Amino acid sequence: MSDAALPLPASPEADILSALGARSIVLVGMMGVGKSTIGRRLAARLRLPFIDADTEIEVAHAGMTIPEIFAAHGEPYFRDGEARVIARLLEGGPIVLATGGGAFMREETRARIAAKAISIWLRADHDVIMRRVRRRADRPLLQTADPEGTVTRLLAQREPIYANADLTIASRDVPHDRIVEECIEALHARLCGGEPAQPPADIASASR
Numbered sequence: 001m002s003d004a005a006l007p008l009p010a011s012p013e014a015d016i017l018s019a020l021g022a023r024s025i026v027l028v029g030m031m032g033v034g035k036s037t038i039g040r041r042l043a044a045r046l047r048l049p050f051i052d053a054d055t056e057i058e059v060a061h062a063g064m065t066i067p068e069i070f071a072a073h074g075e076p077y078f079r080d081g082e083a084r085v086i087a088r089l090l091e092g093g094p095i096v097l098a099t100g101g102g103a104f105m106r107e108e109t110r111a112r113i114a115a116k117a118i119s120i121w122l123r124a125d126h127d128v129i130m131r132r133v134r135r136r137a138d139r140p141l142l143q144t145a146d147p148e149g150t151v152t153r154l155l156a157q158r159e160p161i162y163a164n165a166d167l168t169i170a171s172r173d174v175p176h177d178r179i180v181e182e183c184i185e186a187l188h189a190r191l192c193g194g195e196p197a198q199p200p201a202d203i204a205s206a207s208r
């Protein structure tokens with residue numbers, strides 16, 4: 001039998017899609033870890049729609065920005081709307097969904113994600129987050145006299161909750177496609193019983 005007659009092996013992406021069924025992939029984690037950037041590329045690899053929950057919330061508020069919604073209505077109002085938007089989006093899966101940094105803190109949203117999706121925590125060190133969020137002035141939770149202290153406090157509060165995600169991927173200063181590849185490998189291992197990939201050697205040095 002010639003090589004040409006052998007069936008082509010299924011791709012990891014095809015295996016993941018088959019195993020997902022109607023479930024979605026939800027990216028969680030702090031601001032600045034790259035949920036939208038990685039999510040967009042991951043969705044392209046899997047040929048799934050990509051949706052940013054924050055963008056959907058802005059659309060639902062007639063184009064008001066997230067900072068404007070915070071300023072006009074306060075954080076509790078925003079979080080209620082965020083939970084409703086995420087619940088609606090998860091009913092229309094499969095999609096790749098990037099969520100805001102505080103979304104996973106809500107128990108009801110965590111339960112819904114657990115039922116309807118596979119969650120990936122993009123985990124980044126404090127220094128990486130600070131370097132990235134300094135580039136943008138529109139983070140409502142960082143409009144304080146001490147943004148660095150705020151990030152430290154939020155990490156302490158949120159990391160134990162983020163750790164409940166199904167998978168954890170280190171977000172660090174390497175090419176985005178490398179992070180996406182690690183997401184694919186982790187999803188394949190989780191959903192399809194593949195061997196989990198060894199953690200990259202540079203993870204250990206990422207916090208230096």
